Amino acid sequence: MLAHLAQRFKVDKEPLVTEALCYLAQHYESVRTTLAELAERGRHDRTVTSAVRFRPEARSDGDSARPDLAGLARNTTLVLIEGKFGSGLTDHQPVTYLERIAPGGTLLLVCPSWRVPHLLEAATRKAAEAGFAVRGAPVKDPEGIHWHALTEGRHLAAVSWVDLLRLLEVRGAPDEQELPQEIRQVHALVRRFEGMLVEWRRDQLLAAEFGDLFEMGCAAAQQAVEVLGSLVGQALAPKWVRAGNHNYRGHAEWAGHRLVIGFAPADWGRPSPSPLYFALSKHHVPETGRQALYDVYLRVMKDIDARLRHDFDGRGFEACAWEETYWWGPLPLAFGVSEQEWHSDLRATIARILGQMTDSLAPLPIGEAKD
Structure with missing residues (x-):
């Protein structure tokens, strides 16, 4: 039903799906934990990431960027998540976002599966041109997330919407009985929006x-x-x-x-x-x-x-x-x-x-x- 309403009323794709992701992170502990653990790829352990809380379109005094989803431990930004369907990188992305993230933090780009390698490559090039040294080749983990290590323990990562939602569902806790249905609704949105980009007749x-x-x-x-x-x-x-x-x-x-x-x-x-x-x-x-x-x-x-x-x-x-x-x-x-x-x-x-x-x-x- 949610996917039908989104199509019927012509809402913007990225804000709707990332707002849904934020809702899941704020209402389900397993989702919050899974997204917060993205920072553990750097130097932060569980004692730090356990304090991460997520906010949509978080602003900063130091810049005018508005990342879709920000994970903060008190006032320290450890995780930023930016959703994409058909849009490209803006002037702020990824450099301003990486500058906002604390050392050891992660910027995660979420997009259709076919865009993952292209988007990560373009973002990595822009980061390197801005002085964020790239360490080695990108690595794909078992969950389908592609990681690129940068300076000061920061990481630039990319994953498909489908792989991310699958990971969140697998990590769900037994007492979170409504989570699978909530994720299926977001998944239906993603399928509808991705199909709108390429399903030409x-x-x-x-x-x-x-x-x-x-x-x-x-x-x-x-x-x-x-x-x-x-x-x-x-x-x-x-x-x-x-x-x-x-x-x-x-x-x-x-x-x-x-x-x-x-x-x-x-x-x-x-x-x-x-x-x-x-x-x-x-x-x-x-x-x-x-x-x-x-x-x-x-x-x-x-x-x-x-x-x-x-x-x-x-x-x-x-x-x-x-x-x-x-x-x-x-x-x-x-x-x-x-x-x-x-x-x-x-x-x-x-x-x-x-x-x-x-x-x-x-x-x-x-x-x-x-x-």
């Missing part, structure tokens, strides 16, 4: 409407840019920019070349049967290298046009002409498939574009790429 891809589909388009762009970042080893996040039309996009640099992936609402439907697009930027390449880049673009578009014609009854997409300002095309999305299949297909599509670039384009000499 063919008619939705052709509809190009606002409302829920606009949100799905933004979420798809977020995930596509994260995939692009993981493939090129860069921490990427989309942003709204004005380039012709408004675009929610991100880009990766490869040896002086630029690949852009994003969501352009004005181009969805007509002419593009996909909310996402890719673009190869000729403006970042000297004139002597543009023919090779355009040849790559044409080969990519030949494959994409064939796929679109197969998926949409002969409706394809004509490649941009040489003289056009941008060389772009639709980034096809799978529809009517499972979440895992959707993400595997998205990753394979982006990897094929990068593969064409890698196979055909020579790195630009230093200083030759244009701004």
